[in-house]
Amino acid sequence: MGTHVKAAAVVLDAVSKSYGKVEILKNVSLSITPGEVVTLLGPSGAGKSTLLRCVNHLETISAGRIYVHGKLIGYREEGDALHELSDREISAQRRSIGMVFQSFNLFRHMTVLQNVMSGPIHVLRQPKGQAEDLARELLAKVGLPDKADRYPSELSGGQQQRVAIARALALSPSVMLLDEPTSALDPELSQEVILTIRALAEQGYTMLIATHEMAIAKEFADRVIFMVHGEVVEDVPARTFFASPRHERSRQFVARHAG
Amino acid sequence: MVSLILAAAIRAKIMNLEVFFTYLTSEQVLIGARNALVLGTLALAVASVIGLIVALMRVSGNPILAALSATYVYFFRGTPMLIQLLFWFNAVPTMFQRVHLAIPFTDVVLVDAPTTAVITPFVAALAGLGLAEGAYMAEIIRAGILAVDKGQRAAARAIGMTEYQVLRHIVIPQAGRIIIPAGGNQYIMLLKSTSLASAIGFLELLRIATDIYSSNFMVVELLAVAAFWYLVMTAFATAVQTTLEKTFPQR
Numbered sequence: 001m002g003t004h005v006k007a008a009a010v011v012l013d014a015v016s017k018s019y020g021k022v023e024i025l026k027n028v029s030l031s032i033t034p035g036e037v038v039t040l041l042g043p044s045g046a047g048k049s050t051l052l053r054c055v056n057h058l059e060t061i062s063a064g065r066i067y068v069h070g071k072l073i074g075y076r077e078e079g080d081a082l083h084e085l086s087d088r089e090i091s092a093q094r095r096s097i098g099m100v101f102q103s104f105n106l107f108r109h110m111t112v113l114q115n116v117m118s119g120p121i122h123v124l125r126q127p128k129g130q131a132e133d134l135a136r137e138l139l140a141k142v143g144l145p146d147k148a149d150r151y152p153s154e155l156s157g158g159q160q161q162r163v164a165i166a167r168a169l170a171l172s173p174s175v176m177l178l179d180e181p182t183s184a185l186d187p188e189l190s191q192e193v194i195l196t197i198r199a200l201a202e203q204g205y206t207m208l209i210a211t212h213e214m215a216i217a218k219e220f221a222d223r224v225i226f227m228v229h230g231e232v233v234e235d236v237p238a239r240t241f242f243a244s245p246r247h248e249r250s251r252q253f254v255a256r257h258a259g
Numbered sequence: 260m261v262s263l264i265l266a267a268a269i270r271a272k273i274m275n276l277e278v279f280f281t282y283l284t285s286e287q288v289l290i291g292a293r294n295a296l297v298l299g300t301l302a303l304a305v306a307s308v309i310g311l312i313v314a315l316m317r318v319s320g321n322p323i324l325a326a327l328s329a330t331y332v333y334f335f336r337g338t339p340m341l342i343q344l345l346f347w348f349n350a351v352p353t354m355f356q357r358v359h360l361a362i363p364f365t366d367v368v369l370v371d372a373p374t375t376a377v378i379t380p381f382v383a384a385l386a387g388l389g390l391a392e393g394a395y396m397a398e399i400i401r402a403g404i405l406a407v408d409k410g411q412r413a414a415a416r417a418i419g420m421t422e423y424q425v426l427r428h429i430v431i432p433q434a435g436r437i438i439i440p441a442g443g444n445q446y447i448m449l450l451k452s453t454s455l456a457s458a459i460g461f462l463e464l465l466r467i468a469t470d471i472y473s474s475n476f477m478v479v480e481l482l483a484v485a486a487f488w489y490l491v492m493t494a495f496a497t498a499v500q501t502t503l504e505k506t507f508p509q510r
Contacts, residue, residue: 058413087421088421091420091424092419094416094418094419095418095419098417099418101410101414105410105413107411107414107415107429108411108509108510109432109433109507109510118428119419122420122424123419167418171419
């Protein structure tokens with residue numbers, strides 16, 4: 001393991017992933033330093049979501065290695081062989097990796113407060129009072145202090161996504177993965193979610209964001225990784241990507257989203 | 260429709276109302292109704308536990324467990340409940356003369372008795388109804404589990420829940436809400452299916468009614484009495500279902 005692996009927040013080392021004969025990720029390597037905000041851009045089907053789901057082992061990879069803060073994800077290395085970790089070990093690794101989904105996925109049968117408390121209570125086994133204090137604090141942080149006792153179905157999409165962000169933050173993750181956090185929202189509701197994500201960026205959270213939302217990539221991302229057909233085509237500072245995209249596909253992409 | 264038939268029967272003097280009311284609240288009939296309610300309710304409890312286990316085996320992803328589960332459902336759903344009741348009551352005691360149950364490696368003997376003494380009509384009826392209904396419940400619970408959105412599970416795993424915790428805190432509570440209406444249906448079916456136990460001599464409602472009318476020939480009145488109490492039980496089951504649906508709404 002090189003020193004860059006130990007120092008980096010997230011490292012993908014020659015990761016491939018296929019479903020049967022279909023290759024979703026082809027030899028993807030990338031590295032994210034702590035505090036960095038990286039957006040994954042690319043057309044639908046480029047493998048952005050799959051990449052994120054591999055980072056917390058919701059999907060298994062076919063080849064390569066993934067490290068989060070120096071720890072190999074999902075496997076134990078013995079000599080040259082990799083052995084998949086047990087359910088318990090994998091869930092322990094996931095605690096420090098926050099994830100936000102396109103479809104929010106708030107637990108439907110729980111109130112907003114219970115959703116945010118679910119990680120601290122069931123996973124970290126914190127006392128209820130402590131978990132509730134933290135949950136209320138986080139709900140205030142995402143601007144929804146008065147929705148604690150509502151059910152997810154009573155909230156707008158934007159509000160649900162902000163609760164989902166609070167739920168992920170409740171575990172004090174060292175890395176946040178956001179999988180198309182605004183794609184299911186209309187522009188107005190997207191805006192409130194983008195502002196929430198931006199606040200996290202300013203607080204120094206390490207984030208890897210798959211998105212179609214140019215505002216995120218342009219306004220506060222440090223870096224853009226542009227993917228096409230499961231391959232990383234460009235991996236450059238965000239400014240560079242929009243000012244002078246090098247590849248044909250990224251030029252087309254930037255031109256189309258220029259407005 | 261029932262009330263129309265009853266009214267017609269009373270007008271035509273086919274049914275004697277006085278006899279109907281005398282037996283409606285007679286001690287024997289009330290005991291029969293209670294026995295039916297107890298048997299049906301316990302059978303539902305047994306069936307729910309079996310159903311949950313069999314459903315989890317089916318969705319476990321383990322091919323051996325899934326095959327065992329499918330076989331269970333096929334057998335117990337594929338044979339008439341009446342045959343199963345007769346099997347437990349009549350066939351099992353002839354197959355095994357004596358029941359000997361002990362905790363292994365100790366001297367503790369839990370049961371040691373002739374099989375006929377252990378398998379009373381109640382035990383046979385509970386086993387028969389519970390095991391058969393367990394197969395139906397397994398399919399209902401399985402459908403409930405499959406109806407839980409995949410994203411819910413992904414989100415639970417993502418916050419670091421183990422597979423057991425995902426099941427316990429997310430999948431089962433949500434599947435439970437989904438299956439309440441179907442479960443209420445099965446409860447009503449079971450309450451009425453307790454009448455099958457009359458064939459093995461369990462003193463439930465129908466058995467008591469037929470015993471009485473075979474000596475006094477008040478066939479219409481006693482069947483009406485039995486039907487009345489089944490309707491009361493169905494109303495009770497419906498009320499339980501409605502209360503559960505209100506307490507645990509789907510959101």
